[in-house]
Amino acid sequence: MENAEQSRIDAQYQSRANWLKWGPYVSERQWGTIREDYSNNGDAWSYTTHDSARSKAFRWGEEGLAGFSDDQQLLCLGLALWNGKDAILKERLFGLNNGEGNHGEDVKEIYYYLDNTPAHTYMQMLYKYPQSAFPYTQLLTENARGTRQDPEFELIDTGIFDQDKYFDVFITYAKNEEDDILVHYSVSNRGNEDAEIHLLPQLWYRNNWSWEGSAAKPAINYLGENELLFHSEKQGKMYAYADGDPDFLFTNNESNNERLYQSANVSPYVKDGINNYVVNGKENEVNPAKSGTKVAVHYHKLVPAKQSLSFKLRLSIKPIEKPFENFDAIFDLRKKEADEFYANKYKANSSEEEQQLQRQAWAGLLWNKQYYNYDVNVWLKGDTGLPKPAVKRACGRNFHWSHFMAADIILMPDKWEYPWFAAWDLAFHCIALAPIDPDFAKQQLKLLVSNNYIHPNGQLPAYEWDFTDTNPPVHAMATYKVYIMDKKNKGKGDLKFLEEVFQKLLLNFTWWVNQKDSEGNNIFEGGFLGLDNIGVFNRSEPVPGGGFLEQADGTSWMAMYALNMLQISIELALHNPVYEDMAIKFSEHFLFIAGSIDNMGEYHTGLWDDQDGFYYDLLRKPDGGWDRLRLRTLVGLIPMFAVIVFSDQDWKDLPKLKNRLASFMLQRPDLVQLVSHWEDKSGNDKHLFSLLRGHRMKMLLRRMLDTTEFLSEFGIRSISKKYETEPYSYWLNGNDYSVKYIPAESDTGMFGGNSNWRGPIWFPINYLLIDALKHFHEYYTDDFRVEYPTGSNTYYSLAEIADLLGKRLKNIFLKNEKGERAVFGGCAKFNHDEHFKDYMLFYEYFNGDNGKGLGASHQTGWTALVALL
Numbered sequence: 001m002e003n004a005e006q007s008r009i010d011a012q013y014q015s016r017a018n019w020l021k022w023g024p025y026v027s028e029r030q031w032g033t034i035r036e037d038y039s040n041n042g043d044a045w046s047y048t049t050h051d052s053a054r055s056k057a058f059r060w061g062e063e064g065l066a067g068f069s070d071d072q073q074l075l076c077l078g079l080a081l082w083n084g085k086d087a088i089l090k091e092r093l094f095g096l097n098n099g100e101g102n103h104g105e106d107v108k109e110i111y112y113y114l115d116n117t118p119a120h121t122y123m124q125m126l127y128k129y130p131q132s133a134f135p136y137t138q139l140l141t142e143n144a145r146g147t148r149q150d151p152e153f154e155l156i157d158t159g160i161f162d163q164d165k166y167f168d169v170f171i172t173y174a175k176n177e178e179d180d181i182l183v184h185y186s187v188s189n190r191g192n193e194d195a196e197i198h199l200l201p202q203l204w205y206r207n208n209w210s211w212e213g214s215a216a217k218p219a220i221n222y223l224g225e226n227e228l229l230f231h232s233e234k235q236g237k238m239y240a241y242a243d244g245d246p247d248f249l250f251t252n253n254e255s256n257n258e259r260l261y262q263s264a265n266v267s268p269y270v271k272d273g274i275n276n277y278v279v280n281g282k283e284n285e286v287n288p289a290k291s292g293t294k295v296a297v298h299y300h301k302l303v304p305a306k307q308s309l310s311f312k313l314r315l316s317i318k319p320i321e322k323p324f325e326n327f328d329a330i331f332d333l334r335k336k337e338a339d340e341f342y343a344n345k346y347k348a349n350s351s352e353e354e355q356q357l358q359r360q361a362w363a364g365l366l367w368n369k370q371y372y373n374y375d376v377n378v379w380l381k382g383d384t385g386l387p388k389p390a391v392k393r394a395c396g397r398n399f400h401w402s403h404f405m406a407a408d409i410i411l412m413p414d415k416w417e418y419p420w421f422a423a424w425d426l427a428f429h430c431i432a433l434a435p436i437d438p439d440f441a442k443q444q445l446k447l448l449v450s451n452n453y454i455h456p457n458g459q460l461p462a463y464e465w466d467f468t469d470t471n472p473p474v475h476a477m478a479t480y481k482v483y484i485m486d487k488k489n490k491g492k493g494d495l496k497f498l499e500e501v502f503q504k505l506l507l508n509f510t511w512w513v514n515q516k517d518s519e520g521n522n523i524f525e526g527g528f529l530g531l532d533n534i535g536v537f538n539r540s541e542p543v544p545g546g547g548f549l550e551q552a553d554g555t556s557w558m559a560m561y562a563l564n565m566l567q568i569s570i571e572l573a574l575h576n577p578v579y580e581d582m583a584i585k586f587s588e589h590f591l592f593i594a595g596s597i598d599n600m601g602e603y604h605t606g607l608w609d610d611q612d613g614f615y616y617d618l619l620r621k622p623d624g625g626w627d628r629l630r631l632r633t634l635v636g637l638i639p640m641f642a643v644i645v646f647s648d649q650d651w652k653d654l655p656k657l658k659n660r661l662a663s664f665m666l667q668r669p670d671l672v673q674l675v676s677h678w679e680d681k682s683g684n685d686k687h688l689f690s691l692l693r694g695h696r697m698k699m700l701l702r703r704m705l706d707t708t709e710f711l712s713e714f715g716i717r718s719i720s721k722k723y724e725t726e727p728y729s730y731w732l733n734g735n736d737y738s739v740k741y742i743p744a745e746s747d748t749g750m751f752g753g754n755s756n757w758r759g760p761i762w763f764p765i766n767y768l769l770i771d772a773l774k775h776f777h778e779y780y781t782d783d784f785r786v787e788y789p790t791g792s793n794t795y796y797s798l799a800e801i802a803d804l805l806g807k808r809l810k811n812i813f814l815k816n817e818k819g820e821r822a823v824f825g826g827c828a829k830f831n832h833d834e835h836f837k838d839y840m841l842f843y844e845y846f847n848g849d850n851g852k853g854l855g856a857s858h859q860t861g862w863t864a865l866v867a868l869l
Contacts, residue, residue, distance in 0.1 A: 003340035008119045013439040018178050018442075019119035020409070025371040026067025026076050028093045028107070028415040034397065034464045035060040035374050035420075038382075040390040042397050044088050045097035045105075053092060055256035055272045057207040059383075060373045062094050063419075064169040064202070066125050068181070071409055073206050073371040074218075077315065079171055079185065080296060082198035082278055084334035089200070091277045093416055094136060100532040102146035103745045104753050107416040107857060108139045108155050112839040114170075115359065116366035117341060118437035123333040125367065126839065131195045131745070142837065148747040160828060165191040167303065168835060169199075174334040179238075179317035182330055186310050189303040190835060196302050198278060201313050204253045204294035205232060205241060211383045219250060222248050222290035242297045243312040249274045250292035253283070276538055293644050312811040316629050330837075335847030345436055357813050360840045362436055362869040364860025365429060370412045371422060376404040401467045407451045411444055417844070417856035420464035423448060426469035427478035428764045428862035434867070436485035445479050449504035458511030469540065471530045472557045473512060476505050476564035483571070495575055503570050505822060509565060512558060522596035523588075525606075533750035534718060534757035535617065535635050536730050536737045545733040546622040552607045552615040554637040555597050556757025557640035559691050561702035567644045573654055580656045587661060587689070590642075594691055596669040597639070615639050625863040631728045631739055632720040634757070634765055637704055640697070641768050643690040645778040648681045660842040676779075688779040696788060697776065704769070705801070706790040714851035715761040715809045716769055717743075721848070735843070742849035745855075760845040766809055767865045773802040805869040811865065813840060822851030 011017035013859045029052040030036060037044035048056060053063065062069070064078025080091040092470040095107035109127075116123040149706045160166070170186040189195050218232030225475035228240040228248070243258050251273035257263045259272070273285035274296045294341045314323040339537045342362075346355045376398055382388045398404070410421045411429040418425075426448060430441035447453065453461055455588070462469035479501045487493035511838040525548055528540040537543055569583035597615075600608040605626055607615045619627045651658060661679070675688040692700070703711045709720040721739050727740040739758065740747075746756035775796035777784070788804065796804070812822050823841065824830035831837055842863040844855030 003344065004337040005117050005119060005121060005342045006192060006344075007439060008121060010536075012119060013590050015505040019121065019175070020797070021071050021178055022175065022181055022651075023120040023369055023409070024067065024070070024116070024123060024173075024367050025069045025071060025073060025369055025409055026078060026415075027061055027063045027419040029066075029095070029419050030058045030063040031056075032097055032105075033060075033419060035379065038393075042393075047061070048245070049097065049138070050092070050094060052260060054088060054275055055259045055270070056209060057253055057255045057271055059211060059487050060379075061371060062204075062206050065090065065092060065127060068173060068183075070207075071371065072231060072234075072407065073452065074371065075203065075205055075230060075238065075827050077167070077181075077183070077203050078202040080125075080274070081127075081129050081167075081169065081201050083129065083131050083133075083167075083195050085131075085278065087133070087136075089279060090129060091202070091275070094134070094139070095416055096140065096143055100140060101143050101152065102148060102150060103152050103419055103855075104751075104755070106143075106152055110155055110161075111358065111858075111860070113364040113367040113860065114839070115338060115586050116363040117338050118366065118440065119175070120173070120366070121175040122173070122331075122338040123363070123367065124170060127166045127169045127171065129197075130160045131191060132160055135160060135478055147507065148749075148753055149415075151745060156827060163191065165195070166289060167195070167197060172214070172331065174331045176330050179721070180806065181315045182318075182327055183313040183315070184331060185313075186308055186309065187301075187303055189305055192305050194302050194304050196300070196436065197309075199299045199301070199311055200249075200274070200278070200296040201242070201311070202274070202294065203228070203315070205230075207253045207293070210254065211386075214470075218293055220250065220292055220295050222250070224712065228295060230769050233618070236438050237317070239319050240297075240317050241314045241316075241320065243324050244299060247298040247639060248290055249277055249296040249298050250287040250290050252292045253294045253686065258769075284744035285861075292449070343641070347731055353814055354810070356368075356838065357840060358867045361842060361860060361864040364431055364840075364842050364858065364863040365411065365867075366799065368412045368414055368860055369409055370415055370419060372406050372408055372410045372412075374404065374406045390551045398467050401455065403456065404461060404467065407520055408447055410447070411440075411861070413844075414856055414858040416858060417860065418463075419529075421448075422463040422471065422475050422530075422607060423460045424764070425861050427474040427570045428767070428865060430478050431481050431767075432862070432864040432867055434482045434485040435489075438482060438489060441482045442486065442494065444498065445475065445482060448475065448510070449501055454504060455511075457515075458507035458509075459515070460508055464863070468470060470516070471554065472509070472526075472553075473509070473561040474557075475501075476561055476568060479505070480564055480567050480571075483568075493571070498568060499572055502565070502572065505565065505568075509561060512561070515555065516558075522555070522558075522593045523550045524552050524554035524558045526551055526557065529553055529557065531634070531718075531757045533746060534635060536629055536631060536728075536739060538750050540751075543619065544735065547620050549609070549629075550618040550620060551635065552597075552617050553592060553638045555607065556615070556638040556642055559593045559597070560592055561640070562586050562593060563642055563644045563689055563732070566590060570646060570654065570657075573657070574650060577656075579651050580654055583654065584660045585655045587657065588664060590689065591664065591668070591671045591675065594674045595668075597691065598647070598674050599729075608696070613696070614703060615700075623849065627730075629730060631730075632703060632709065632722070634718045637700060637710070637716075637765075637769065639691045640700060640772045642776045643676075643688070643692070643772050645688055645775050648685040648687065651681070652762070671736035682779045683781050683783075684778060686779045687775075690776070694780070694784070694799050701786050701801075704792050705786070705788050711789055712761060712851075713808060714812045714846060714848075715763075715766045715805065717759055717848040718757045718765070719743075719759050721759075733758055737791075741848075743850075744852070755855070756845065759848040760850055761809075761812075761851070763809070763865050764846045765781040766805065767862075767868070770802045770805050770869075773798045773805070777802070809866060810854075810869050814848055822846075823853045825850065825852030 030049040036046045037598040039047040067078040069076040080089045093109045107553045111127045114124045168188040172184045174182045226242045230238040251269040269287045276282040276285040413425045434441045438769045460466040567588040573579035662714045676688040724741040729738045742759045753774040782797045843853030843862040846857040
């Protein structure tokens with residue numbers, strides 16, 4: 001159904017408007033990123049720190065609280081706060097670096113993304129700001145004291161919110177027109193005593209002039225009567241208006257060299273001048289001439305107990321005579337339009353609580369958009385006119401990726417822990433976003449395979465920390481899913497998009513075959529594959545003592561990849577017969593991979609274990625021997641993902657494919673018998689391509705749906721719970737490599753201890769398991785029933801089990817009979833306080849026993865998949 005927000009989205013993608021010119025594109029952490037690291041040893045965390053961030057002009061991007069900018073991040077807007085007690089302005093979120101936390105890096109703040117629309121015409125977030133001094137030192141000390149067996153020490157654990165002595169700061173944006181942005185700040189004193197607040201909306205230009213020698217320096221000037229004029233060569237003129245009676249504090253977005261490097265400043269007014277003026281009373285650190293490249297609109301107010309104050313700001317490309325005359329009416333209209341837009345997205349008969357969950361999930365996904373600027377060649381060589389980086393940098397991190405150039409808006413995992421894209425995360429972000437903005441999802445999928453990103457050898461960049469690492473190959477799966485969702489929504493498939501991505505994925509598929517199949521036997525090592533510490537060994541490093549792992553997950557991901565490419569080939573071939581040959585290629589490649597999984601080498605040692613009814617990794621030793629690593633993890637369930645279903649009519653419309661596969665059945669019956677009977681159609685007129693025939697699938701499900709193994713009240717665990725009391729142990733070269741089920745945080749130092757696949761529940765894998773069950777049900781229909789849970793003597797169809805698993809995942813967030821949410825981990829404040837209980841945090845992963853949120857606390861990214869359940 002058409003509505004105002006949908007009309008704006010349509011106009012955006014039909015190039016009739018540019019509603020996406022402005023959005024929440026500013027990171028929450030630019031410090032500690034690889035882009036800003038110019039150290040000799042590649043220690044990004046030490047080179048730029050939270051403490052230095054207020055004084056340092058960044059090279060590649062900006063950061064801020066509730067940040068907002070144009071799509072090239074030329075002009076930024078963010079919020080600063082001061083309670084009169086903190087040692088610094090609250091301009092950016094605080095968190096620990098990778099060496100300071102007992103479980104890796106972590107943001108130590110409480111904030112929520114509450115609402116957002118695809119065109120960013122209405123968006124709101126909430127930041128909870130303590131009235132007491134922010135406990136920076138306590139957070140550092142307690143996390144340093146904790147061991148890997150202790151939970152993270154969070155802001156709520158300090159007790160700073162116990163007496164309700166804090167402010168709820170709501171930051172809401174609305175667009176009147178594409179270049180007319182309204183900002184409303186509401187500060188609510190939740191305490192029983194009046195409390196002072198300094199509220200400082202800040203506007204600044206990203207510092208391009210220090211790096212781009214020819215770039216003219218932009219300017220911000222005060223025109224009087226609460227009006228600001230902005231001017232830059234790249235952006236032209238803009239105007240800003242503030243209501244009330246603020247002061248205007250000016251400085252420049254340039255580094256404080258005196259503080260950082262004990263050398264002279266280029267300008268007398270530098271980046272942290274506003275901080276030094278407000279907090280330390282240094283009046284000479286802001287420009288009395290009221291001009292510069294950074295300005296704060298400074299309100300100093302006393303907020304009465306249990307009361308709220310409002311502050312208004314407007315930024316426009318045109319001068320406005322009465323900027324606040326219709327301000328509230330515009331906000332009310334945009335909120336109403338946002339409600340109308342989402343009303344069409346909710347599932348029929350869903351509860352109000354489910355709709356609230358779904359909307360906040362999408363809001364977090366949209367808020368995590370970020371401007372990502374990174375030219376690797378320039379970063380490696382250094383900027384013209386500035387000191388050159390260390391010689392070793394030229395062959396250090398990411399040096400193989402000198403072609404990489406990005407200046408784009410990307411759906412990030414989050415904007416604090418992971419303020420950079422990750423290849424397989426992005427695929428899931430696109431799937432989660434597609435129901436509300438399929439065109440942006442398609443743009444994102446095309447971006448990662450564009451010439452500026454994909455390596456000339458066909459590899460996709462993994463993530464900023466190490467582009468050369470290997471993520472699961474899920475891009476084709478996401479491409480097809482987004483294509484289908486878009487097709488259902490619009491009634492017509494975007495074949496141009498599908499073909500464009502497919503052509504680039506041909507390069508990537510070839511890279512996998514050439515680089516990750518060391519023996520040329522269609523068994524793929526893969527390495528890390530995003531699952532961090534799930535295995536016996538660190539899979540990003542060589543096996544101790546030599547040899548290599550033949551990975552059940554690496555090989556299964558490739559079987560899935562082949563089927564996804566087959567699926568796309570079939571869709572394209574129905575419109576262009578040329579692609580039928582591609583369908584033949586990928587169907588045969590899939591069969592060869594299936595054969596290798598089942599029957600490898602001289603001793604015919606496959607990854608499938610008949611005794612356990614499970615898939616395991618195989619360790620190939622230097623002396624030619626081998627061991628099956630009989631550790632039951634998600635790795636052994638990933639073969640379920642290699643499944644597609646297609647209609648009987650499609651089968652009939654592709655006679656060349658049909659005939660070639662019929663010949664293949666006669667030539668290689670040994671391979672054909674390992675997979676599903678694709679030539680047989682079900683009662684639903686469906687054909688099935690899968691790694692699993694019915695018997696093996698039932699054996700895997702017997703393990704997966706067993707509450708003593710994988711099945712938790714809140715989804716599928718990443719490792720069997722059996723290993724909690726009986727750890728898996730493997731001896732190699734006199735060393736014991738053991739793995740124990742750990743439901744919560746990791747107790748191992750692998751990957752800095754900031755990731756854990758040894759027990760917790762992860763949404764992307766659970767989503768794929770549910771999706772696989774639905775595909776199997778399409779073929780097998782309601783006649784195929786499986787015991788759920790294992791040992792219960794109750795049987796359900798695969799579609800019913802998929803829905804029941806989805807319900808378990810939703811129960812992480814939905815209230816139970818006690819009115820509590822599992823995600824909050826029993827925290828009374830979060831569960832029962834009226835100002836906390838209905839605000840969601842979408843964590844990176846979840847406790848395998850009780851559903852508590854763990855890891856990155858705002859990784860709405862792939863956890864936003866809950867919106868599809």
